[in-house]
Amino acid sequence: MTESAVANDWASMTVAELEDAVKRHNRLYWVDNDPQISDPEFDRLVEALRTKKPDSPVLAAIGPVGAGVDLSEHLQGEQQVPHDPPMLSLDKCYDEETLLKWFEKFEGTAVASPKIDGVAVSLRYDADGRLFVAATRGTGRVGELITGNVMRIENVPRTIDTHDIEVRGEAYMPLSVFEERFKEEYSSPRNLTAGALKLKNPQETAGYGVRFFAYDVLGVAFDTEADKMTWLEELGFDTVDWREVDKPKLQHTFDEIDASRRARDYEMDGVVYRANSCEEQRRMGHTAHHPRYSIAYKFQGDSGESVLREVHWNVSRTGAINPVGIVDPVELSGAVVTRVSLHNLAIMEAVAGEEGLTLNSRVLMMRRGGVIPHMEKVLERGDELVEIPSECPGCGADTYRDNDVLCADHSADCRNARLRQLEHFASAMEIKGIGPKLLEQLHDAELVTDPSDFFTLSLEELTSLERVGEKLARKLLDRIKERRTVRVDVFLRALGIDELGRHVAELLAEEFGSLDEILNVDAEALVEIPTIGEIIAEKVTEGFEKHAAVIASLRDHLDIVFPEPAPDPAEIDSPVAGKSFLFTGALESMSRKDAQGRVRELGGDTPSSVTKTLDFLVMGDADIERFEGGWRSSKLKKAEKYNNDGSSIAIIGESAFLELLDSDE
């Protein structure tokens, strides 16, 4: 029911109309940089045309080349990087039948990997194995030079143990980074990645935490795609999460990757399959639009219709007042959504169109990339114009517009701004069990009005609140007490200062020896730290000034410590200290990141790829069972290969890992 209302638009059109629409939207997207429909909707439009006229020449001309993008208008000659062979699009399919048909066209197995919703990047390494050119995909034939920016992507190797090759892959912003720092004001991790890669001051790219997954290499011949990926990993690249699949596993792999979406730290919009045999790849070749040996099987069911009932105005921790839509419940990618961030004024206006957003509008809701819900577009206008508040809902201060964002100079007792700040503090300090409801109670009873108040709470005060019994109160007090000793970077981030996210906090902790030094630093000195730009430096120093009183009272209650230099493994008798652990796949009891944190706390090491000296390769218990049943991921294969050559990498499940941790504590 939900999808048809949109798809029907296209289904009722003639071939000529469809061809015109495809050409128009392709141009709007690639040339004018002003897409007017969402990507999934564009894909449906293309499918509608493909169904009616599979050999339409317009189908072969989708993408930047077909749209006639000419980079020479924008770029100087030296900024243009030719791609040979061009960086093409992918052929698409939406059902198993089409996938099977594609599979019949070649001999051997396929290699499948998630289709990452990021930005394609080409990396070139010179005769000494040094990264010397990085470029965007651009028109597909000519890209834009972004070497300085790419140098700031942490997991892109600067030098490799071979020479004269080109590596292609996808740059993306981890969802954890997006959600922590950007989700309030930006709508898409992908667009932010593209922006971060083109920043004029490449140093600032580092602050965006962009990462890179390799999926292809030119300049070396391989027998199989699997060999290619393994080789890339040995060179030190993080590769897309690939696996070799045979015919019976084609659909199964798609379902499995689809089901794993929420456990992954990136958005994706389908599964890419490639013929495993490189000889077959050469035989099949490519069209002007896409290689024939590859196909993208795209996810569906991410969209649905709903009705916008209300717009709430939320004061963010930085003071911006952002719209949040309340919609009738709608199921998207398996989860029911009732609230959707409209991000900021500009994004809300873009969705609504010129006449403004109205309540009771019929809207298309979507999880682009499967994770973050968006209101994609208004399908039918409602009856009541959404008013932009002239006053802050928390303190009544006048609002004003600052570029894309609604702002106010909140008074010191703005309830909403405070609640948001306290919420951020509790979550950054990892004080578990303090949700928004309890916070409101604490705040409204004037028990906690600034962050330091958490540390003076008493049992009587807590139990005086509705629905807080003695048992819960004691538990909360214990948790708060546990967090009295806190690492300086965690403390700094918890202050909720604009631009002082995890990355900057860690830099400050590394760079300085005491909290006083950090708090008294001036903007000029901060800019000296690589990856901190002028804007960050100013916001951070301003923030320290503004929060001086809160910081002072927090210091009375907290024991703020600097990260200890890693303990000397020789001195600790422990199964974890001095050992290296690599986690792969999803764990049940904690995220991979938390698992790495635990290992490092205990003095262990967490390398990012399988090496000869790795001690433990850890995976979920379900994966261990699959492993025992014969299944092999690329990491497993590599570990086994090293073990055959004399390494002793223990391959263990999560339960065994937890036992190791326990025996250490």
Ligand SMILES: NC(=O)c1ccc[n+]([C@@H]2O[C@H](COP(=O)([O-])OP(=O)(O)OC[C@H]3O[C@@H](n4cnc5c(N)ncnc54)[C@H](O)[C@@H]3O)[C@@H](O)[C@H]2O)c1
């Ligand atoms: N909204 C609109 O009006 C409109 C108009 C035109 C195009 N579009 C959108 O533009 C998008 C881009 O189209 P396209 O032709 O550039 O890209 P595509 O969808 O054909 O995908 C090709 C890209 O996938 C990337 N990729 C990610 N993971 C990969 C993996 N594991 N293996 C191999 N490649 C991987 C590659 O970088 C490659 O550049 C499409 O999603 C389309 O919907 C939208």
Ligand SMILES: [Zn+2]
């Ligand atoms: Zn306010």
